[in-house]
Amino acid sequence: MNMFKKSLLMIGLIFFSAGIFAQSVVDAGVKYNDGNNAYNEKNYAGAIEMYSEALDLATKAGPEAEELKGKIETQLTNSYLKQGVSIYKTDIDGALVTLDKGYAFAKGLNDTKSVQKFASTIAQLRTKKGDDLRDEGKLDEAYSEYEIALNMKPNYPKSLYGQGMVFKEKDDLEKMTEKMDLVIKYGGDNPKMESIVAAAKANAARSLLAKAAEELNGEKYNKASEYIDLSMTYVPFDEGTMAIFDQIADQAIAIPEVTETIQKAKETLN
Known part of the structure; x- marks a missing residue:
């Protein structure tokens, strides 16, 4: 093939390629x-x-x-x-699959703003799924969902609250209060988290007071006093928590070992 024909062929290929593009x-x-x-x-x-x-x-x-x-x-x-x-209301798992794809896509584009939107939405839905599983008594599965949510949105109060409630269901008072303390820490200054912070305080205080009542019944008065003192961390009490405290105060009125603790608690509450 001579040079002229080669040139024509190259030109033809270029135009052909340009046409395709x-x-x-x-x-x-x-x-x-x-x-x-x-x-x-x-x-x-x-x-x-x-x-x-x-x-x-x-x-x-x-x-x-x-x-x-x-x-x-x-x-x-x-x-x-x-x-x-x-x-998500009809197919939460399908929604999460789609959102995970979107999250990965936005991340590949280095679209920071969209990545944050996806992460926040995924965290909310994972938390909702965790709540649903917890209501069904699937505590370990629920905890895993909350953990995934927190990986997407660290220190998200609603996910921390869910984990706290899992520990409450498992009667692990120490871990429950640790989680509720984190809810208060990270949600306390956010008006949108006011209700979840209030719920965290109420659940922590009521669990501690329930433990105090248990110790009173077992005549372990020093331990009862400790739990009453710890419950004061979560003042002011809501109406329901206050009613529980009043019951304990009435029960302990004739117990000298607890009288001083009850009196200090009343002063804190007033």
């Missing part, structure tokens, strides 16, 4: 628009499929599709989040 950009744009239509109709599962195909085409098209590729990545990220949030 141009067509890929067009096809990617079509899929992107299809994804937008699905997204606007709140068909987020369909949008994920369309945007994923568009992204594959845009990637193959190379630099010419770079701007379009960025738009596709943004919308695909949004679709993963929207889909997860839209289905």
